[in-house]
Amino acid sequence: MAKKIRYEDRNPEPMLTPQERVKTFREYAHGFSVSLALDEASRCLFCKDAEQRCIKGCPIGVDVPGFIKKIVEGDLIGAYKRIVESDPFPSICGRICPQERQCEGACILYYDTVRGKRNKGLPVSIGALEKFVGDFVRISGVRVEIERNRPTGKRVAVVGAGPAGLSCAYDLSRFGHEVHVYEALPKPGGVMSYGIPTARLDRSLIDWEVKRLQELGVKFFFGYVIGRTVSLRELLREYDAVFLGVGAGRGSLGIKGDNLKGVYSAIEVLMRVGLMNANSFPQSGTPINLGKRTAIIGGGFTAVDCAITALRLGVETHVVYRRTRDTSSARQEEWDHIEEEGAIIHWLTQPVEVLGDEQGQVIGLKCIRMELGEPDESGRPKPIPVKGSEHVIECDSVIFAIGQKANPIAYEDLPELELTRWGTVMVDESFQTSVMGLFAGGDAVNGGDTVVRALSEGRRAASFIHKYLMKEVES
Ligand SMILES: Cc1cc2nc3c(=O)[nH]c(=O)nc-3n(C[C@H](O)[C@H](O)[C@H](O)COP(=O)(O)OP(=O)(O)OC[C@H]3O[C@@H](n4cnc5c(N)ncnc54)[C@H](O)[C@@H]3O)c2cc1C
């Protein structure tokens, strides 16, 4: 008998209510139970042409029907092994990937990518299933051995312990090379550790993944700012190859009043809370003062994460974005979550000035309303100011959660390194830079995208570094 297609009855992931969520920095999405996971997995049609659908939609090419089939068969270790063939960190990606634009957006139940038309159902909950499998292995304590080649005698330095650096280190170590990771901060994880709030990603997951890397033989050196503590040139002299995964810096709007007291960069707020526990000041020793009301400028992941943080600090939270929700790069469900938690979102609103009092303290954000015009160079309709629509959002602090820029500290003293006109590191298709033996990937190259893209670039770079090193061995 043909399998009944379950278009609509997607299982929602159990989570705290909005009232409970705003009271805690702990993770609010609890993940599938075994029975929910089995039921959700059984919605998959195991499409023969999944390569053209969900697998193609995944930036790191996870064999989606392959791992879901293993869940249905009750073989969770097999499911885990199937995922890590492509994605080394299932628990992390299952939590923070924008799946509705990736694998789930290309699931046949929701969208027929082959015919190019919307289908009538809701996609299989691929992200929650991936998280379920990753969490099962992590929590159960089952050891899944990772094969490692014999030592090659080659040494590689990885600069930056964000997702790009970690995935690159993971594969290089499996290939048999000696890998040393240099990280400026006291902890690994990059943005996953200092940017994304613990409410979305518990830090113990990053620690667990890093422990696996250490078991593989990867050595970490924290508090090493390459370009300051040690130069990149020295690393290039000392190692057979170097991978640069230093991420991107953050921008500013450059509007009047952006240096007033109470103006923060998103990363400052997120780091104070996520890395230095400012939410438990004075016990933590790091304060944060957003006042009673804050206005967050931006419409991507960073803006949403600032809103999650501000709401949990008990602050009235406004998010100001000059475009519309459907053009935002953040996950749609996260906009739903922060709205449920009380955030006030001002779509199509452009900030023009931060207003201050005589003491130089923020008292408001002057904005103008926008309307959508013809598409701009990004292909999205260009927001155009509506004459006479200026207004003020009263607030005690303003958080800039916009734009990416280059983070050049590591390579400032290497003038022979070619950069793009945006200041990002230029690489060829094998992630090789203009400097022999120096490779790069992740946000430092793509200018700022997603964790899974950084993971994918780190892994692909590792395989080219391996080829580069082994050519030397063979010749
Ligand atoms: C607030 C925020 C929320 C986000 N949320 C999501 C999300 O939910 N889902 C998603 O897919 N993507 C999200 N993103 C994007 C994603 O986090 C990035 O694309 C990804 O982390 C890039 O990885 P990376 O390894 O290239 O860089 P990073 O994660 O930035 O890591 C770079 C590392 O290099 C270190 N470093 C920098 N300079 C030096 C130096 N000179 N010496 C030594 N070490 C150095 C840094 O300290 C850092 O640890 C978010 C981004 C931000 C800012």
Ligand code: SF4
């Ligand atoms: S497209 Fe959807 S239904 Fe088909 S294999 Fe992928 S997840 Fe399963």
